[in-house]
Amino acid sequence: MANLAAAPNPYSLRVVATTRRFIRWLTRPHVILSLIMLFLMYYMIIIPLYRMVETSATWQPRDVTSVPNAEVGKFTLYHYARMLTGALGKIYLSTPLQHSFTVAIGATLLSLLIGGALAWLVIRTDMPGRKIVNQLALIPYIMPSWTLAQAWLVFFKNRLSGGTPGVFEFLVGQSPPSWLSYGPVPIIICSALHYYTFFFLFVSAALMSIDSNLEEAGELMGASRWRILRKITFPLVLPAILSGFVMTFSKVMGTFGGPNILGTPVRYYVVATMIRGSMGVGDKADGFVLAIVLILFSVITISLNQRLVGTRKSYETIGGRGFIAQVSKLGNMKRILLTAVIIFQILVIVVPLALLIWSTLMLQDGNYSPSNFSLQHWIGARGTVYNHGEPGVLLNPKIYKTAWNSIRLSLWTAFFTALLGILLGYAIVKGRGTRLSKIVEQLAYIPYVIPGIAFGAVYIAMFVKPLGPIPALYGTFALLVVVSVAKHIPYSSRSGVSAMMQVGRELEEAGQIAGANVWQRFRRLIFPLTSGGFVAGFLLTFITTMRELSLIILLVTPQTQVLASQTMFYIENGDGQMANVVILILIALVATGNFIIGRFRGGSLKKGLGM
Amino acid sequence: METTITIKNLTKRFGDVKAVDNVSLSIKPGSFLTLLGPSGCGKTTLLRCIAGLEDPDGGEIYIGDKLVFSYDKGISQSPGKRELGLVFQNYALWPHMKVDKNITFALEIQKMGKEEMQKRVKEALAEVQMEGYEDRYPREMSGGQQQRIALARMLAYRPKVFLMDEPLSNLDARLRMDMRAELKRLHHVAGATTIYVTHDQVEALTMSTEIAVMKEGVLQQLAPPDIVYHYPANLFVADFIGNPKVNLLDAVVDGRGSVNVGKFNLSVNTDNAVGNVVVAVRPEDVTVSTQPVPGAVEFSAYSVLPSGADTTILACLGDIEITVKESGTSKIKMDDKIWLKFNPDALNLYDKESGNLIACKN
Numbered sequence: 001m002a003n004l005a006a007a008p009n010p011y012s013l014r015v016v017a018t019t020r021r022f023i024r025w026l027t028r029p030h031v032i033l034s035l036i037m038l039f040l041m042y043y044m045i046i047i048p049l050y051r052m053v054e055t056s057a058t059w060q061p062r063d064v065t066s067v068p069n070a071e072v073g074k075f076t077l078y079h080y081a082r083m084l085t086g087a088l089g090k091i092y093l094s095t096p097l098q099h100s101f102t103v104a105i106g107a108t109l110l111s112l113l114i115g116g117a118l119a120w121l122v123i124r125t126d127m128p129g130r131k132i133v134n135q136l137a138l139i140p141y142i143m144p145s146w147t148l149a150q151a152w153l154v155f156f157k158n159r160l161s162g163g164t165p166g167v168f169e170f171l172v173g174q175s176p177p178s179w180l181s182y183g184p185v186p187i188i189i190c191s192a193l194h195y196y197t198f199f200f201l202f203v204s205a206a207l208m209s210i211d212s213n214l215e216e217a218g219e220l221m222g223a224s225r226w227r228i229l230r231k232i233t234f235p236l237v238l239p240a241i242l243s244g245f246v247m248t249f250s251k252v253m254g255t256f257g258g259p260n261i262l263g264t265p266v267r268y269y270v271v272a273t274m275i276r277g278s279m280g281v282g283d284k285a286d287g288f289v290l291a292i293v294l295i296l297f298s299v300i301t302i303s304l305n306q307r308l309v310g311t312r313k314s315y316e317t318i319g320g321r322g323f324i325a326q327v328s329k330l331g332n333m334k335r336i337l338l339t340a341v342i343i344f345q346i347l348v349i350v351v352p353l354a355l356l357i358w359s360t361l362m363l364q365d366g367n368y369s370p371s372n373f374s375l376q377h378w379i380g381a382r383g384t385v386y387n388h389g390e391p392g393v394l395l396n397p398k399i400y401k402t403a404w405n406s407i408r409l410s411l412w413t414a415f416f417t418a419l420l421g422i423l424l425g426y427a428i429v430k431g432r433g434t435r436l437s438k439i440v441e442q443l444a445y446i447p448y449v450i451p452g453i454a455f456g457a458v459y460i461a462m463f464v465k466p467l468g469p470i471p472a473l474y475g476t477f478a479l480l481v482v483v484s485v486a487k488h489i490p491y492s493s494r495s496g497v498s499a500m501m502q503v504g505r506e507l508e509e510a511g512q513i514a515g516a517n518v519w520q521r522f523r524r525l526i527f528p529l530t531s532g533g534f535v536a537g538f539l540l541t542f543i544t545t546m547r548e549l550s551l552i553i554l555l556v557t558p559q560t561q562v563l564a565s566q567t568m569f570y571i572e573n574g575d576g577q578m579a580n581v582v583i584l585i586l587i588a589l590v591a592t593g594n595f596i597i598g599r600f601r602g603g604s605l606k607k608g609l610g611m
Numbered sequence: 612m613e614t615t616i617t618i619k620n621l622t623k624r625f626g627d628v629k630a631v632d633n634v635s636l637s638i639k640p641g642s643f644l645t646l647l648g649p650s651g652c653g654k655t656t657l658l659r660c661i662a663g664l665e666d667p668d669g670g671e672i673y674i675g676d677k678l679v680f681s682y683d684k685g686i687s688q689s690p691g692k693r694e695l696g697l698v699f700q701n702y703a704l705w706p707h708m709k710v711d712k713n714i715t716f717a718l719e720i721q722k723m724g725k726e727e728m729q730k731r732v733k734e735a736l737a738e739v740q741m742e743g744y745e746d747r748y749p750r751e752m753s754g755g756q757q758q759r760i761a762l763a764r765m766l767a768y769r770p771k772v773f774l775m776d777e778p779l780s781n782l783d784a785r786l787r788m789d790m791r792a793e794l795k796r797l798h799h800v801a802g803a804t805t806i807y808v809t810h811d812q813v814e815a816l817t818m819s820t821e822i823a824v825m826k827e828g829v830l831q832q833l834a835p836p837d838i839v840y841h842y843p844a845n846l847f848v849a850d851f852i853g854n855p856k857v858n859l860l861d862a863v864v865d866g867r868g869s870v871n872v873g874k875f876n877l878s879v880n881t882d883n884a885v886g887n888v889v890v891a892v893r894p895e896d897v898t899v900s901t902q903p904v905p906g907a908v909e910f911s912a913y914s915v916l917p918s919g920a921d922t923t924i925l926a927c928l929g930d931i932e933i934t935v936k937e938s939g940t941s942k943i944k945m946d947d948k949i950w951l952k953f954n955p956d957a958l959n960l961y962d963k964e965s966g967n968l969i970a971c972k973n
Binding site: 019 | 662663664666681682683684685686687689690691692695696697699700701703704705706707716717720721764768
């Protein structure tokens with residue numbers, strides 16, 4: 001006890017040590033990055049979601065006129081009551097929800113059928129021309145999702161809308177029935193022909209990774225080919241099918257373009273078009289209620305799905321690499337199947353594009369005589385009776401500005417997404433096993449389950465006023481970039497993680513030992529080693545952003561118009577042919593981007609999807 | 612150049628598992644210490660703690676007289692400041708850099724002059740006999756060549772301490788033999804304190820000046836190779852070291868130098884052990900003959916395994932099994948009657964309960 005005063009104070013020493021340890025933990029690169037990423041995602045995902053829920057549950061200024069005792073900003077379930085119950089609820093929600101569900105399930109099942117069959121033919125049969133089919137099968141995905149809907153209309157439309165005859169009527173001499181022209185059937189077909197690519201990619205990756213020994217073992221035991229397919233192959237690709245299901249279903253639920261073109265003329269509304277409708281008349285809170293229901297619906301379906309397969313949602317290589325896949329001999333069926341595939345691809349790629357081009361070369365829509373041929377919609381003069389007096393697209397300064405907006409938006413989004421991907425990948429992979437890394441990974445997954453149009457709706461509520469360090473962004477171009485980057489976070493984190501997994505941790509540790517600081521390690525080791533993933537992520541995002549509509553349709557203003565939204569405004573204005581010209585330009589731009597992807601070593605659609 | 616490394620009460624946990632459990636050891640300057648143990652024993656974790664790649668949960672590490680880690684003081688120097696070099700198991704050469712860039716990376720960070728750097732590259736490559744490989748990418752070289760480049764990368768910036776994490780485990784058997792000799796030579800020339808991790812006891816015995824045997828995070832024995840081989844501190848070390856394995860026999864000692872193994876008795880030169888023990892005898896300390904010899908016990912040859920320079924014989928007597936090593940090619944055939952004689956000066960006795968060495972050979 002005597003030398004107590006002389007001894008250093010153990011308590012203060014302990015505080016110093018603990019502080020030092022905490023600072024050291026905090027300044028680890030992956031911890032700092034994780035915290036920055038959490039902060040970013042908090043602003044980009046959590047706050048918008050919160051604001052949306054808040055707005056939907058409070059009185060809005062416009063409610064005051066219809067409800068006497070409404071107090072702006074106070075809590076109320078008025079909007080929920082309005083949208084979820086009674087006659088209004090039926091019109092606004094339950095019917096559209098049924099429609100959304102019908103369309104999403106129908107399109108997902110049809111996608112599964114097409115994508116699964118194509119994948120099997122390409123990977124596991126001796127069908128000739130499989131390599132080319134493999135390439136062509138991805139083309140529908142790089143076209144804007146509503147291209148097929150527009151082409152469908154050119155062919156199948158009847159006098160119900162616009163009053164001009166479609167190609168079908170011109171050829172057959174009879175108007176097609178309305179169920180064929182509009183509504184769920186064409187929506188399902190057009191969506192499926194676009195989104196089957198997910199199933200195609202997932203299932204072919206899974207089929208490629210199955211060791212055919214597993215199937216041969218079954219064969220040796222005397223099982224029939226069908227039995228092997230059902231009992232061995234199918235269970236092995238089931239995880240891939242479920243991944244495809246989740247992705248396709250949530251995409252179709254949130255898709256706006258197709259249902260707007262093919263459903264709205266016959267008042268066949270889905271939730272996505274209904275949200276747009278409510279927002280259009282300024283009823284934000286009502287629109288948000290719909291968006292929240294759509295999100296919940298999507299989340300429940302997806303989690304139900306994952307519950308069904310248990311936790312085995314991963315589709316990792318089964319059986320290892322380096323095996324030789326045994327192909328099924330098709331025999332006599334070879335020709336028939338090949339012909340079917342060729343016809344399918346012509347129908348999905350060539351015919352729609354031809355129809356669109358044809359429609360843009362007619363002066364008056366629906367007049368199929370040669371004298372009606374015109375380049376008015378491409379290079380026509382200003383001030384004619386056509387297209388509300390707008391000049392042809394190629395002479396239209398507005399279109400150039402819009403196209404520049406599209407390119408600008410895609411470049412910025414692609415850059416930030418690819419960068420975020422690498423940083424997220426680093427934070428998640430280096431922190432593997434820690435709670436922080438898990439939180440980052442899970443938070444990054446959230447935008448995945450929020451349908452596109454609802455995600456756009458989320459952002460309306462946000463950034464109207466300055467928020468923390470962020471200025472008011474409503475109506476700005478930056479907002480479009482932010483929403484596009486945020487929506488891409490799940491994909492970028494996935495591809496970032498897989499890029500980072502390829503870089504062994506020793507490579508960075510060797511740099512640490514050599515005395516390199518964080519910045520030197522990133523600049524000279526991490527970035528060069530992950531540049532392949534960066535380029536792949538960049539180009540993929542560039543393409544998908546270019547043709548994204550559902551996400552931004554609620555957020556564009558005349559100043560920030562992009563090509564994708566411009567087509568929709570032309571269609572809604574009755575200038576369908578102008579819209580088709582713009583779609584063709586958009587496809588040309590996207591195709592160029594895709595071509596560049598092919599040029600870069602290692603860049604591919606698959607890599608960008610984190611596979 | 613010669614540096615002491617002192618580790619005090621070092622502990623590192625991963626979740627509930629103690630990968631390194633209260634390890635204290637002191638490494639003499641210029642020595643070649645091998646951390647030896649089965650996989651999962653914590654040897655690599657301990658090495659990574661010394662390198663600064665892991666943050667321990669307790670204890671202190673000194674390199675030279677510099678305190679580089681102290682849990683209680685909250686100190687932990689970054690790996691780059693500890694003046695050590697590390698050769699990784701998979702070499703960890705940066706695949707996007709050519710050999711010369713791989714070597715100069717650390718030198719550039721030290722802001723060394725261009726000419727000096729080129730000189731260092733030349734020297735380092737000469738030391739590992741890889742002159743002229745400056746312009747190769749790592750993937751353009753064989754595993755053995757990459758291994759040498761990884762060594763050169765470490766040698767070039769002249770760290771005070773060499774750390775090596777199973778550097779030879781990815782090489783084929785032939786190359787591994789060659790590299791052992793090279794590494795030992797390299798250490799001899801450079802004289803830097805070296806810590807070497809391996810699970811291969813032959814590697815440890817042939818290369819080290821000292822061996823630290825570890826099991827489940829706990830240090831079992833720290834001693835020069837011949838001590839570890841001849842006087843293992845406990846049954847785990849005795850069992851782990853030596854090829855073929857040591858013979859371990861349950862026995863009872865009467866306190867007067869007689870050990871009852873069950874079917875026969877052995878005499879030992881000690882009288883301070885009593886009760887249940889385990890007798891350990893190395894295969895080469897048993898003499899085998901084809902004729903009855905006084906003091907020998909009759910066994911039957913269960914299996915005979917010649918390997919050129921020597922022959923390993925598995926001998927059986929009831930449920931007692933003894934491995935014997937005889938030099939040269941043995942004439943004994945399987946199922947032959949043989950007589951084994953145990954050298955009384957070569958028996959180690961271990962306490963049955965604790966497994967610790969209680970009486971040892973002279």
